[in-house]
Amino acid sequence: xxxxxxxxxxxxxxxxxxxxxxxxxxxxxxxxxxxxxxxxxxxxxxxxxxxxxxxxxxxxxxxxxxxxxxxxxxxxxxxxxxxxxxxxxxxxxxxxxxxxxxxxxxxxxxxxxxxxxxxxxxxxxxxxxxxxxxxxxxxxxxxxxxxxxxxxxxxxxxxxxxxxxxxxxxxxxxxxxxxxxxxxxxxxxxxxxxxxxxxxxxxxxxxxxxxxxxxxxxxxxxxxxxxxxxxxxxxxxxxxxxxxxxxxxxxxxxxxxxxxxxxxxxxxxxxxxxxxxxxxxxxxxxxxxxxxxxxxxxxxxxxxxxxxxxxxxxxxxxxxxxxxxxxxxxxxxxxxxxxxxxxxxxxxxxxxxxxxxxxxxxxxxxxxxxxxxxxxxxxxxxxxxxxxxxxxxxxxxxxxxxxxxxxxxxxxxxxxxxxxxxxxxxxxxxxxxxxxxxxxxxxxxxxxxxxxxxxxxxxxxxxxxxxxxxxxxxxxxxxxxxxxxxxxxxxxxxxxxxxxxxxxxxxxxxxxxxxxxxxxxxxxxxxxxxxxxxxxxxxxxxxxxxxxxxxxxxxxxxxxxxxxxxxxxxxxxxxxxxxxxxxxxxxxxxxxxxxxxxxxxxxxxxxxxxxxxxxxxxxxxxxxxxxxxxxxxxxxxxxxxxxxxxxxxxxxxxxxxxxxxxxxxxxxxxxxxxxxxxxxxxxxxxxxxxxxxxxxxxxxxxxxxxxxxxxxxxxxxxxxxxxxxxxxxxxxxxxxxxxxxxxxxx
Amino acid sequence: xxxxxxxxxxxxxxxxxxxxxxxxxxxxxxxxxxxxxxxxxxxxxxxxxxxxxxxxxxxxxxxxxxxxxxxxxxxxxxxxxxxxxxxxxxxxxxxxxxxxxxxxxxxxxxxxxxxxxxxxxxxxxxxxxxxxxxxxxxxxxxxxxxxxxxxxxxxxxxxxxxx
Ligand code: SF4
Ligand code: FES
Ligand code: FES
Numbered sequence: 013x014x015x016x017x018x019x020x021x022x023x024x025x026x027x028x029x030x031x032x033x034x035x036x037x038x039x040x041x042x043x044x045x046x047x048x049x050x051x052x053x054x055x056x057x058x059x060x061x062x063x064x065x066x067x068x069x070x071x072x073x074x075x076x077x078x079x080x081x082x083x084x085x086x087x088x089x090x091x092x093x094x095x096x097x098x099x100x101x102x103x104x105x106x107x108x109x110x111x112x113x114x115x116x117x118x119x120x121x122x123x124x125x126x127x128x129x130x131x132x133x134x135x136x137x138x139x140x141x142x143x144x145x146x147x148x149x150x151x152x153x154x155x156x157x158x159x160x161x162x163x164x165x166x167x168x169x170x171x172x173x174x175x176x177x178x179x180x181x182x183x184x185x186x187x188x189x190x191x192x193x194x195x196x197x198x199x200x201x202x203x204x205x206x207x208x209x210x211x212x213x214x215x216x217x218x219x220x221x222x223x224x225x226x227x228x229x230x231x232x233x234x235x236x237x238x239x240x241x242x243x244x245x246x247x248x249x250x251x252x253x254x255x256x257x258x259x260x261x262x263x264x265x266x267x268x269x270x271x272x273x274x275x276x277x278x279x280x281x282x283x284x285x286x287x288x289x290x291x292x293x294x295x296x297x298x299x300x301x302x303x304x305x306x307x308x309x310x311x312x313x314x315x316x317x318x319x320x321x322x323x324x325x326x327x328x329x330x331x332x333x334x335x336x337x338x339x340x341x342x343x344x345x346x347x348x349x350x351x352x353x354x355x356x357x358x359x360x361x362x363x364x365x366x367x368x369x370x371x372x373x374x375x376x377x378x379x380x381x382x383x384x385x386x387x388x389x390x391x392x393x394x395x396x397x398x399x400x401x402x403x404x405x406x407x408x409x410x411x412x413x414x415x416x417x418x419x420x421x422x423x424x425x426x427x428x429x430x431x432x433x434x435x436x437x438x439x440x441x442x443x444x445x446x447x448x449x450x451x452x453x454x455x456x457x458x459x460x461x462x463x464x465x466x467x468x469x470x471x472x473x474x475x476x477x478x479x480x481x482x483x484x485x486x487x488x489x490x491x492x493x494x495x496x497x498x499x500x501x502x503x504x505x506x507x508x509x510x511x512x513x514x515x516x517x518x519x520x521x522x523x524x525x526x527x528x529x530x531x532x533x534x535x536x537x538x539x540x541x542x543x544x545x546x547x548x549x550x551x552x553x554x555x556x557x558x559x560x561x562x563x564x565x566x567x568x569x570x571x572x573x574x575x576x577x578x579x580x581x582x583x584x585x586x587x588x589x590x591x592x593x594x595x596x597x598x599x600x601x602x603x604x605x606x607x608x609x610x611x612x613x614x615x616x617x618x619x620x621x622x623x624x625x626x627x628x629x630x631x632x633x634x635x636x637x638x639x640x641x642x643x644x645x646x647x648x649x650x651x652x653x654x655x656x657x658x659x660x661x662x663x664x665x666x667x668x669x670x671x672x673x674x675x676x677x678x679x680x681x682x683x684x685x686x687x688x689x690x691x692x693x694x695x696x697x698x699x700x701x702x703x704x705x706x707x708x709x710x711x712x713x714x715x716x717x718x719x720x721x722x723x724x725x726x727x728x729x730x731x732x733x734x735x736x737x738x739x740x741x742x743x744x745x746x747x748x749x750x751x752x753x754x755x756x757x758x
Numbered sequence: 759x760x761x762x763x764x765x766x767x768x769x770x771x772x773x774x775x776x777x778x779x780x781x782x783x784x785x786x787x788x789x790x791x792x793x794x795x796x797x798x799x800x801x802x803x804x805x806x807x808x809x810x811x812x813x814x815x816x817x818x819x820x821x822x823x824x825x826x827x828x829x830x831x832x833x834x835x836x837x838x839x840x841x842x843x844x845x846x847x848x849x850x851x852x853x854x855x856x857x858x859x860x861x862x863x864x865x866x867x868x869x870x871x872x873x874x875x876x877x878x879x880x881x882x883x884x885x886x887x888x889x890x891x892x893x894x895x896x897x898x899x900x901x902x903x904x905x906x907x908x909x910x911x912x913x914x915x916x917x918x919x920x921x
Contacts, residue, residue, distance in 0.1 A: 177816035182825035193821040194803065 016082035021089060027080060034062055034075040037088070044088055045097065045126045047104075047211045048163040049076035052268055053172055059104070059163050061126065063096040064088050072096040094130070101131035104161050107142045108212070115159065117213030119226035123161065144189050150197030151682040152204055152272060154221045160190050160214035166206040173269070174200045175403055175423030190214070197683060200423075201396045201667060204275040208259055208268070219279050219679045220256040224248075229255055232585035235572050236274035237333050237492045237565040238670060241375065241397045242574030243270045247278070247566050247585040254278045254566050254586055264376045265574070271396035273667045273674055278566065280676030286548040286561040287590025298553065303591065303601070310558055311605040313540045317513040318349055321539075327353035327511040329525070331518030332491020333671055334595065335570025336500065336579070337619040339493065341599035341611075342517065343501040348608040353511065356497040357489060358525040359459070359665065359738065361750040364468035369494040371398075371486045371575040373454065379404035381454045383427075383483075385413045387441060387474060389458020390420050393667050395488060395575070399423075413450070415440055417460055417662050418735055419728040433733045434660050434750065438466050441473055453483045460664055462489050463526065465750040488575055490670060496573035500623065513540040517595070518562070520672050522551050522744035526663075529717055529747035544598060546589075547672050551744075562595045563588035565673055569616040570596065581620065659698065659734045661714065663749035669739030690742050691724035692755065693735035699725055702755060711756040712746075719745045720758065761808050766796050770812060782813045786823050789813060790830055795900035799839065800831035828882060836871045836878040838920055839897040844881040847888035856892045857881065859910045863917055876920075896920070 014029045020042050027036045032055065037044050047059035057077035064075050067085035072092055087093055105127065112118045147155045162181065167190065170179045178198050183189050192198065206215050229248040234257075236243040243266035246258045257278050259270040289306035290298045301309075317326055326349055328342055334356070346354055357367050371378075378384075378401035391399040406412050406424035414422070414429045417437055432440045444450075455478050461470050471487070478485035491497070514535060521535055522528045535541050535555040543556040546564035553559070562568075567588040571581040588594065596616050603611040613619045666689050668680040675681070692712055699705065706725040711718055712734075721742050729735045734753045736743050743749070762770075769792045773785040789809050794801050806824055810817040824830045831839070842860060844853045861867055864877050871878045887893045890906030896916070905916055 177818035180818035180822045182821050184826045184828075193818065193825075 014082075016080065018080050018082070018084040018086065020086045029080065029082070031080055032076055033064070033066075033073075033078045033080055033084075033086060036080055037075060037086075042088060044075045045122075045130055046076060047122060047126075047161060048165060050165055050168075050209060053165060053168045056164050056168060059161065060100045061097065061104070061130075063093065063100060065090045065092040065096075097126075097130040098132050101127055102135055102137070105131070105135060106137045108161060109141065109143075109158050111159075115156070115213040116154075116216045116221060117159075117210075117226075121213060122211035142186055147191040148195055148197075149192065149203075149215075150199070151679040152218055152276060153198060153207060154216040154218040155191075155214060156216070157189065157191060157214055159212050161212055162188060162190060163211060164190070165209045165211070166190065166215060169206055169209055170200075173205075173400065174202060176200055178203075179206070197686060199683070199686070201273070201392055202269055202271055202400065204272045205259065205269045217256055217275075219276060224250050224255045232566075233260060233582065234566060234585060235492075235580045235582045236270060237572070238273050238277060238667075238674060239271070239395045239397075239490075240369070240371075240488060240492060240494055240575035241265060241395055242492070242572055242576075242578060242580045243274050243397055244580075245270060245274060249566075249586050252586045254281055264374065265578075266397050269397065269400065271667070273396070273670070273677075273680065276680045277674045277677045279678050279680070280547075280673040281564055281566065283676035284547045284549060285564075285589045285592070286545060286559055287592060289561060289591065290559040292553075292557050298559075303593070306558060306560060307598070307602050307605055310542050310560070311602060313542070313558075314349060314513060314606070317540055318351075321512045323350040324353055325512035326351045326515075327355070327513070328515040328517065329358060329519055329521075329531075330354065330356045330497070330515075331524065331671065332356045332358075332489065332494045332497055333565075334493060334497065334518055335568065335616070336493060336496035336573060336623065337570050337616045338517065338595040338599065339497045340500040340619060340623055341596055341603065341613075342515070344608060344611065345599060345603050345606065348603070348606060354501050356491070356494070356501070357462075358519065359463045359490060359749065360467065361463055361465045361526045361748060362467040365462070365471060366468075367462055367471075367487055367489050367494070367498070369487050369489050369498050369575065370577060371488065372484050373486075373576070375401065375574070375576045375578075378402060378454065379408065381405050381410050383411045383413070383450055383453035385415070385450060385453055385455045385483075387415050387455065387457050387470070388417060388437070388461025388464060389456050389488065390416075390418070390460060390664055391456070391458060391488075392420065392422070393664070394459050394490065396667075398488070398575075411449075415444070417464075417730065417733070418664070419730075421728075431730055433730045434464060434662060437461075437464060438469055438473070441470055444477070447477075447481050450477075450481050450483060453481065455483050455485050457485070457487045459488065459490055460662070462487060463663070463749060486575070490665065492574075493572045495575060495577055496571065496579075499573065510534040510537060512538055514538055514542070516541065516543045516545065516552075516556070518545060518672065520545075520547070520549060520552065520675075521555060523669070523675065523739045524671065526749040527747050528744050529715070544595065545672070546592060547676065560598055561588075561590060561592035562598055563592050567592070568594035568596070570594075571616070571620055581617075657754050658752035659694070659732055659755065661749065661751050661753045662729065662733055662735045663738045663743060664735075665738035669737060671739075675739060688724045689737040690721070690740050692721045692742070692753075693724045693726035693729050694755075695727050695729050695731045695733070696725050697731045698729075698733075699723060704755065704757070709758050711758055713754040713756060714751050715747045717746050723755075760812065761804060762793065762812055763796065766792055767812065774813070783815045783819060786813060786815070786820060787827075790820070790824055791900060794830060798834070799837070799897070799899060800833065800835050806832075831878075834871070834875075836876050837898060838876060839878045839880070839902075841880060841882040841885070841895040841897065842868075843883070843885045843887075843891070843893045843895075845884035847884070848892040851891035853892040855910070856894065856908045856913065859913050860894075863913065 016029050044062050046062045048056045055077050057074045062075040063072035065087040066073050143158045228250050232247045234245045234247045244260040244262040246260040248256045261268050288300045403424045411427035419431045521531045525531050541556045542558045543552050544560045544562045566585040569583040668684045704723045708723045770789045773788040774782050777784040806820045810820040892908045894905050896902045
């Protein structure tokens with residue numbers, strides 16, 4: 013693009029031809045008011061708020077739709093410009109209700125601001141204002157469509173970014189209305205962004221509705237804690253309470269978007285909080301104790317178990333959402349105790365697998381890929397922002413191939429899609445695509461593949477395939493800090509046998525692991541179970557001997573490493589609830605009690621600094637990958653032959669059930685009710701064969717467990733397989749996530 | 759399930775054939791006309807959805823178009839749709855009287871349908887026949903004529919003829 017020079021308000025600006033005037037003004041900190049323009053969306057030029065005077069043009073021109081030309085002279089403050097802005101404001105306000113005092117947008121409303129800055133104090137319009145019937149977008153988004161100024165940002169966002177046209181403009185002229193037309197819940201995993209986009213109070217956050225005024229809130233920077241993207245957040249608090257979460261711009265990661273899970277999970281912060289350290293006494297009663305008592309008790313208990321049974325009888329099961337600092341201190345503690353038993357890949361079913369997490373390219377590079385292969389990855393659910401980038405790549409012409417065990421709806425075209433039962437999955441990958449088709453591609457091994465019982469074989473197959481095709485091999489496990497956990501505490505010999513003592517850090521044993529049934533047995537027969545957790549549940553009370561309240565998301569400082577290996581530190585936004593303490597403090601003190609050397613950390617920054625001198629597992633270095641043994645050709649499948657009546661079980665964690673915080677987020681779970689995550693999903697043909705109908709009550713049997721549930725017909729599931737969502741009450745009562753299921757009619 | 763008949767699909771295919779393969783959306787107006795004419799002169803929601811599915815475009819894209827043009831009816835109408843022009847030329851030539859007379863004869867107001875389901879009366883913007891104002895258009899199954907230089911007598915004869 014040719015370099016040109018233009019003049020805005022007397023300021024000479026060098027820029028490139030082809031850019032829009034508003035872009036150039038933005039780049040040079042010259043503000044032109046706008047409603048419909050958004051840098052991530054196509055230009056609609058329908059609100060006319062950005063009209064500016066341009067020399068030699070007979071009328072003022074919309075800056076968002078006027079390309080710059082060499083020698084152009086623009087006046088953003090001239091009488092003509094100001095007059096245009098006043099006129100446009102008057103038009104926009106004709107039908108806009110004056111309900112600012114009860115509107116949540118009040119105080120952060122572009123219309124309000126511009127009315128003050130660029131409008132008039134009176135209107136020539138005396139007639140009746142228009143009102144429209146309100147819409148209902150479901151539990152996440154509140155609507156007040158009479159306030160809509162029809163900028164169509166939300167409509168374009170749906171079409172262009174989400175890839176689903178759920179919202180549109182129907183009717184014409186005065187009768188034009190923005191909405192879903194046919195009432196239904198907006199289900200896209202990134203739908204909440206329309207709240208940030210809407211310049212007025214037409215689209216608002218439902219959980220936040222009438223909870224606080226914008227000017228009462230303090231905004232803190234934070235990092236999202238549910239997936240490996242490291243989305244940048246703005247956490248808004250009032251009097252020590254998190255009131256809402258919105259997106260914070262970061263061009264190379266989440267652009268201006270965040271997933272709904274990251275936006276609404278804060279709702280869980282006030283549920284079931286553990287606020288006081290507790291110890292279970294001999295009679296099974298819970299007693300509240302002080303921190304020193306609790307930690308001394310824990311230190312003694314650990315030493316006792318070590319003395320009696322050996323250090324490797326002490327296991328730590330830690331959430332992959334733990335901060336780098338927490339994971340590192342636990343590692344140091346365990347090293348001091350001489351135990352190697354730390355596990356954070358809790359949904360894995362193949363004990364032979366060592367996940368080497370990481371994308372191995374910068375996140376922003378995804379959209380420049382030519383070929384992307386998604387192997388067992390429900391990317392839209394697991395890493396919504398990455399799915400958005402894959403969609404961007406697809407729109408630019410990338411070929412996306414999918415091999416999976418369940419058919420996911422994609423918001424872009426696929427070059428090929430292979431859906432097979434788990435038992436045929438490895439073979440499907442082996443056959444795969446011709447190598448020349450996949451040269452230089454990005455191969456993503458997602459959660460479903462990593463949790464497959466033959467994941468180690470899949471991993472080595474894909475790794476070899478990637479080497480042969482000079483492709484990038486990415487493994488994307490769950491968790492906000494899978495990479496960090498791996499770096500400080502790469503799993504050594506993991507023991508899946510029952511142990512004598514367990515530390516549960518930030519997990520709920522019935523929901524967060526591949527085999528809840530087995531873990532439950534192990535915990536119940538252990539001598540000591542220490543749960544460090546922000547939340548308390550009946551089950552934790554049942555299995556644990558000590559409950560230590562730790563700070564939840566937004567309450568602690570720390571660091572996450574995202575899948576691209578970028579390190580993002582954040583500070584706490586609010587104080588932890590009650591007596592809860594940041595995880596790193598708990599382990600610091602515990603370490604002191606156990607006399608771990610050089611353990612006097614004053615802050616999470618301190619820990620991070622000390623970590624800088626440590627040797628960490630390198631994620632992306634090629635030798636890690638070459639160390640992966642190639643077992644693809646010979647690896648023994650762990651599958652056992654099913655009985656005639658048995659169906660293969662597939663389990664994946666839906667976004668609203670993926671960790672202890674989101675499981676308590678009301679609106680997210682309410683929205684997901686339609687997906688029937690507590691039901692047993694089978695294909696219509698499977699149902700036919702077994703003579704089952706949708707909604708039918710059944711008993712399902714897996715190994716020892718018998719559980720009642722109901723049938724949901726879902727043709728995304730392959731024939732002969734059953735889908736059971738992880739993190740649910742249903743899955744909590746069952747065993748191995750990758751076993752066989754028998755369905756018995758009641 | 760496709761609720762569009764074979765015949766309808768064939769007609770739509772003739773239109774999609776005129777556009778590039780990936781631009782089937784261009785045929786949406788024609789498709790809606792065809793479907794409306796074959797289905798009692800109005801478009802049920804299911805029909806809009808069926809058009810969207812048939813053209814492989816988002817449902818919303820069909821809703822937007824169908825609700826934008828007044829030629830498409832999204833609510834049940836009478837057998838005959840009487841569209842009276844009330845725009846400027848017709849207004850100057852007495853369209854108010856024309857509307858009143860229709861309303862009196864049919865016993866309904868603008869925008870309503872007679873209880874026997876025979877007539878729907880409504881006002882429309884300029885029908886581009888201003889030389890013969892006041893004007894109305896009578897439509898049945900998508901076909902119909904302009905009635906020009908309307909007088910009460912002409913309206914009476916017109917309605918007689920439609921019985
Ligand atoms: S709802 Fe908001 S974003 Fe959507 S068109 Fe109306 S004003 Fe614009
Ligand atoms: S911002 Fe330019 S017309 Fe709306
Ligand atoms: S104004 Fe009635 S036809 Fe033109």
